[in-house]
Amino acid sequence: MSLLEVSDLTIRFGGLVAVDSVSFTVEPGETFALVGPNGAGKSTLFNLISRIYEPSSGSIRFKGEDLLTAHADQVAGLGIARTFQNIELFEHASVLQNLLVGRHTHRQYSFLSELLFLPRVREQERENRKAVENVIDFLDLQPYRNSLIAGLPYGVRKVVEMGRALALSPTLLLLDEPASGLSVEETNDVAFWIEDMKKLMGITVLMVEHDMSLVSAVSDRVLALADGKTIAVGSAKEVQSHPAVIEAYLGPDSLEVEA
Amino acid sequence: MRFVFKTHYDQDLGLFKHTQHRVCYALLGAIMVALPWLISDYLLGEFTLVLIWSIAGMGLMILIGQTGQASLGHAAFLAIGAYSVVLLQERAGLPFLLAFPLAGLISGVCGALIARPIAKLHGVYLAIATLALGILVEDIIVIAEAWTGGVGGLFAPDIDIFGHTFNKYINPADLYFLILGITVVLVLLYKNLLRSPLGRAFAAIRDSEVSAQAMGVEIAKTKSLSFALSAAYTGLAGALLGHFTGIFNNETFTIIMSINMLMMIVIGGVGSIHGAFFGAAVFVLLPTIIAFARDGLATLGLGNAVVIPGIEAGIFAAILIAFLLFEPLGIYGRWVKIRTWFELFPLARRDMFKRNQSFLKTERTR
Numbered sequence: 001m002s003l004l005e006v007s008d009l010t011i012r013f014g015g016l017v018a019v020d021s022v023s024f025t026v027e028p029g030e031t032f033a034l035v036g037p038n039g040a041g042k043s044t045l046f047n048l049i050s051r052i053y054e055p056s057s058g059s060i061r062f063k064g065e066d067l068l069t070a071h072a073d074q075v076a077g078l079g080i081a082r083t084f085q086n087i088e089l090f091e092h093a094s095v096l097q098n099l100l101v102g103r104h105t106h107r108q109y110s111f112l113s114e115l116l117f118l119p120r121v122r123e124q125e126r127e128n129r130k131a132v133e134n135v136i137d138f139l140d141l142q143p144y145r146n147s148l149i150a151g152l153p154y155g156v157r158k159v160v161e162m163g164r165a166l167a168l169s170p171t172l173l174l175l176d177e178p179a180s181g182l183s184v185e186e187t188n189d190v191a192f193w194i195e196d197m198k199k200l201m202g203i204t205v206l207m208v209e210h211d212m213s214l215v216s217a218v219s220d221r222v223l224a225l226a227d228g229k230t231i232a233v234g235s236a237k238e239v240q241s242h243p244a245v246i247e248a249y250l251g252p253d254s255l256e257v258e259a
Numbered sequence: 260m261r262f263v264f265k266t267h268y269d270q271d272l273g274l275f276k277h278t279q280h281r282v283c284y285a286l287l288g289a290i291m292v293a294l295p296w297l298i299s300d301y302l303l304g305e306f307t308l309v310l311i312w313s314i315a316g317m318g319l320m321i322l323i324g325q326t327g328q329a330s331l332g333h334a335a336f337l338a339i340g341a342y343s344v345v346l347l348q349e350r351a352g353l354p355f356l357l358a359f360p361l362a363g364l365i366s367g368v369c370g371a372l373i374a375r376p377i378a379k380l381h382g383v384y385l386a387i388a389t390l391a392l393g394i395l396v397e398d399i400i401v402i403a404e405a406w407t408g409g410v411g412g413l414f415a416p417d418i419d420i421f422g423h424t425f426n427k428y429i430n431p432a433d434l435y436f437l438i439l440g441i442t443v444v445l446v447l448l449y450k451n452l453l454r455s456p457l458g459r460a461f462a463a464i465r466d467s468e469v470s471a472q473a474m475g476v477e478i479a480k481t482k483s484l485s486f487a488l489s490a491a492y493t494g495l496a497g498a499l500l501g502h503f504t505g506i507f508n509n510e511t512f513t514i515i516m517s518i519n520m521l522m523m524i525v526i527g528g529v530g531s532i533h534g535a536f537f538g539a540a541v542f543v544l545l546p547t548i549i550a551f552a553r554d555g556l557a558t559l560g561l562g563n564a565v566v567i568p569g570i571e572a573g574i575f576a577a578i579l580i581a582f583l584l585f586e587p588l589g590i591y592g593r594w595v596k597i598r599t600w601f602e603l604f605p606l607a608r609r610d611m612f613k614r615n616q617s618f619l620k621t622e623r624t625r
Contacts, residue, residue, distance in 0.1 A: 050473055052473075072473070073472045073475055081473075090470075091466050104459070104476055114457050115457075122269075122272060125454070126272070
């Protein structure tokens with residue numbers, strides 16, 4: 001059974017069809033990349049999967065269950081974590097607190113027990129901290145543990161956001177442009193981390209990325225979108241050399257010029 | 260420079276961070292306990308009032324500082340608390356020990372009910388909705404005369420706990436200790452909130468609703484909870500205020516009072532418990548200080564020059580504007596800077612607290 005099945009998914013904003021009957025499946029343990037020029041509908045697709053947008057038609061199934069019955073705040077509880085293209089961290093909180101918010105779906109006690117800070121809440125907080133410390137170790141965030149987000153450089157914020165999603169212990173991780181704005185070294189780190197997430201943590205990764213070197217390095221399959229439509233699916237190499245993809249990126253006459 | 264060597268996660272979970280921290284609060288506690296023997300009864304009354312306003316400030320702080328939701332109508336919850344506690348005692352015959360927490364509960368439930376429809380609003384729209392709420396409650400007090408006594412107001416009886424009465428004129432020290440105890444309990448609950456998942460969920464909503472939602476925070480429910488807690492704190496403060504002033508009517512809980520509460524926490528420092536206390540101290544003690552200063556100037560023969568009507572409001576406004584311009588983080592923010600300067604001495608640099616670059620945020624999905 002596929003982990004995520006998207007079938008005939010369509011969303012219209014007025015007259016604009018941002019995602020036009022897109023279908024694909026993501027298998028457990030695979031790294032699946034979405035590529036395409038700006039405005040192709042990649043982020044919209046992410047927002048559809050995390051239920052921020054309501055699709056006009058089509059279906060999304062996660063672990064065989066209909067995802068469209070879940071509310072946006074229930075998606076995380078099902079095991080889907082995400083990052084955002086324009087970093088959406090909690091700016092006035094420390095890195096540690098940001099990562100701890102990632103543990104929100106793991107809270108077990110009522111707000112009254114929390115207000116009284118009962119021993120079981122303390123125990124739960126210790127567990128949360130342990131989980132978060134594992135993420136900090138994994139992403140080498142130790143130097144920034146207690147820094148406020150507002151004072152951190154862009155590259156670190158990007159990593160913190162990934163860490164917050166990881167703290168959730170997700171089955172499916174949606175990464176929206178994990179390498180945008182990062183240096184070559186930082187991008188290499190991201191590539192290693194994505195490999196390790198797959199191998200060590202067994203997390204399935206669905207990512208949107210423009211950096212084709214990263215995409216070819218980590219992804220098992222790639223789906224190319226243009227104007228909301230699927231134009232190619234396959235390995236990174238196949239997709240890169242697909243005529244429709246080249247046309248979408250470089251214009252209709254590019255193949256002839258190249259020939 | 261201090262370096263706290265941490266060996267256990269509990270050191271981050273505890274109420275106090277290090278020994279010096281503990282010593283400071285022990286000292287503060289000792290001073291607070293010794294206060295009735297140190298200052299006059301009049302000043303003790305003023306300090307009691309500071310504590311009451313601090314509770315109200317903490318209430319508003321939960322909503323504004325922690326959850327980032329505006330409110331310009333918090334006097335409404337003060338009113339609900341004050342009227343409930345008196346009516347529960349006089350009409351329902353409940354003892355203060357039951358009526359007081361119930362007043363907080365009633366106020367909290369009202370907060371939650373109101374939050375459901377209006378918490379979807381953002382920024383200035385939310386501020387206007389809460390402003391309307393404040394005005395509405397003022398009117399309801401007048402209309403529901405059978406219960407509230409209308410413009411005639413209500414008399415609050417002395418607080419009575421197992422036959423021991425607390426009156427601000429007869430035994431001000433007892434009343435002070437009672438309210439000090441209540442304040443300490445409420446501060447502890449607030450501290451627990453800050454170190455638990457709920458407090459983090461509040462902060463998440465404050466800083467980015469869309470990603471809070473993606474992390475599994477139920478926005479509507481959490482906002483309602485924030486409104487409820489905020490209203491409960493404010494309601495408890497209102498109940499104490501009612502008993503403290505002894506008489507109140509619709510004009511006690513006006514829109515001006517809501518705005519004063521807002522100014523209080525802005526001057527004190529939004530986002531911290533300290534801020535609520537600093538703000539309350541400024542708010543309550545400033546008129547006293549001005550009065551003392553007036554007397555002082557009068558003895559110098561400058562009396563006529565300083566007896567200007569409304570000078571308190573003017574000075575208060577000037578202080579508020581000065582804070583907004585020069586220290587948006589309030590007294591607490593300034594205190595943190597001074598403390599850091601001493602802690603790092605001589606390594607502190609002038610631009611350490613300069614705001615860093617902030618990056619574009621997604622507003623499109625809202």
